[in-house]
Amino acid sequence: MKHIKNNLLILLFLVFSIGYSQEQLTKKEAVSLALENNYGILLAKNNVKIAENNASIYNTGYLPKLTASSDVDYSNTSTDYTLQSGTKTTTNNAETATYSGYLSLNYTLFDGFGRVYNYKKLKESYNLSELEAKAIIENSLLNVFELYFEVARLTEDAKNILESLTISKQRLTRANYAFEYGQNTKLQLLNAEVDVNNDSINYLNINQLLKNSKRDLNLVLGRNISTEFNVDTAISFDSLFEFETVLEKAKNNNIEIQKLNKSIVLNALDIKLNKSDLLPTLSLNSSYGISETDNDNSYTYANYLNKGLSAGISLNWNIFDGGTTKTRIQNSKITADNLQIEKQQVNSNLERAVANALETYNNSLFILKAEEKNVETNIRNFSRTEEQFKLGQITNIEFRQAQINLLNAKSSLNQAKYNAKNTELTILQLTGELLNIEF
Template sequence: MMNKTVYLLVILFLMPFLAVGQNSAELSLSEAINKALDENHSIIISRNLTEIDENSATLGNAGYLPNLSLNSSYQESIEDSRLEFANQQGQDVEGSRSNQFNASLDLEWVLFDGFGNRYRLQSLERSRDLSEVQSRAEIEATLLEVIERYLEVSTQAQLLDVTREAVEISNERYLRAKENFEAGGGSRVDVLNAEVSLNQDSVRVVETEVNLNRAKRNLQVLLGDNPSGEVTVQQEFELDQQLSLDDLLLKSASNNASLRSAAIELEQAKLQLQETQSGRYPQISTNASYNYNRLESDAGQFLFRETDGFNAGITFSFPIFDGFRRNISVQNDKIRVKNSEEQRRLTEKEIESALLNAYETYNSNLYLLEKQQLNVETAELNFERTELAFEQGQVSNTDFREAQLNLLETRQNLISQRVEAKLSEIELLQISGQILNRVSENN
């Protein structure tokens, strides 16, 4: 059992030195966010989809511009022909050839459609705006995940340092118990207890190392990197403890992506209603074309014919009765407008509720963080005194181990609580629509 303990200790204490050559410069949180903005695959896809909607918001798609097309055809035939004319004369032609060529340049233009093209253009522009807002929401959600994974890596790295320190303490305790036993001043039970504690702490180091590597791979995927690579993050990060509820509520009303989406969808519903109603008005369109025709034939009344010229016209149409389909569409669009209004009101209340809950959690986490810092200070002082008493033989192995475990637990709790406080801060920034703005301010 002792050989296994020594072997495990060698591995644990060599790991940080073996990893030194692989570690790159520490990646700050702002650097991780910027890297995700540039290289995260989901963000790139979202931006590409937004570009598609932006390209679609044009005058041509709205029906403002005319359609101009060039058409042409060519036909050739070989036929046996028998022709009889009015003067009783006839003509037989075998294998007569004929060819015909037609070409035209056609223009069609809707001059008036009840202002439907105006509403279609506005609807396309709202679709573009909605796509931008939805893309921003997806980017914010991705950045939130990046921050969570970054903090997870930072947490596991700090926990690894704490657990390695616990191993060092347990190893010193084990060596001291072993020396006392060999000198005749201690019992075999003390050595075994110290060895069990050392093994427990060593296992905890290995488990934390596995969690750290898993967290790093998850972060690297979000950063667009190869998950088999290496990344090192900073263990220290700043907390904003001065967030104001009134300021957050004000900014969420104007910046929250869900609220902006609900407002744009309401505008779209109203534009769809207006476009449907525009179908009740007359439509005026014009058309013009230039035509060229050429015919060559070995038989027939005309051996050669060629024509060309312009023609133009104007069309007026007015819907009189369509089986009430237009009325039904208008009624349905009015219902969609009402639903969009209700959805916007519901979203406003949900966002306000989420913000109030997140702000309460934020304040609670800051309070708990302060208490956890005091707990660590108390646990450190208690451990120092217990360690000194243990060296003087005034406390038992059990008391020393209990003080050590209390210190380990309070340090772990402090690390976790600090991350929780940061996550609650980030959640408030996301709800109020400030994540991207904060990124821009920090660069």
């Protein structure tokens, strides 16, 4: 009996340590923490900032380019001159210093509308990056909910196993007293000890799984994985779904559909952008410069200064580039056809996903109701069995079987409840409404 008591003390300490001084983490708080700290969401937000920077007017070629440059040149030369008459003249170590500075302005007046389409493409790319970030946020929050509900399920399973363990301990106490007074056999006492040990092991195992799940949830919330907390195990099902309504919402709001539509828009701009290369480019170039040269007494001029403005317009037309532009245009059109095919495929896949999710959800709700009735039946059955056991009308084996049946029924109910909730969340993700959940 000593090792049994030690196990019970360990379990009591475990229960106390798990329930003591832990924060109550609500679903709303979990979502808020994920949006602030989740690594994938933070990376997605930064990618949106990059796309926003890329979509700025500074990245479009609409603004002119202004360049400043300066030079300092020095020369020291010796020169021998021979005239036609044969006379020779020598200049030794003639020094010259030249200082110059320029401002150059370059601006493209017309580039075949390339800048127009490029600017639109950058804006649409930014919109696509927002959709991609939204998809990452949706997937991350779905993961948060799944882990949150897994913690809730294991919490309830641990509670049920603890209740079963309490019943087994009470039975062991009665069996021990009965054995001491000669009313039970040693075999009945040993059976009671075995059942307590089995329930103790189950309780330790479920708590280990619970701790692991809490660490998993802490990780996706972006906080210390050792943070202790409890969760809200209450679940409600307020959503009623009709196939046609869900499918229409999915086709209008599903993130993957929206991303594909944005890709089609971007490809149309690519075609126009490639066609712009077939048109001429008109550019304005101007500069203002100052150049001063200082000479030593070897030169006729001691100093001379140049300054002035120059400007010009250049027209460039790539009449034939070997077919490169034509190839790009053709490939862009083929890509447009592929995107339309992909859209048909995504729509078909989406319709199948909606149908599967709705059927799974309806089946889950049916199973949930059946499991609720099953638990009620097992509670009544166990209550009667317990009374009969106390009166000595049934065996330990029959009592234990009723106890196990009740525990299994409660576990199945928990599984059915959270399966149904996770399926409901999947439907909300398909319809693009996951981020609109209110708690």
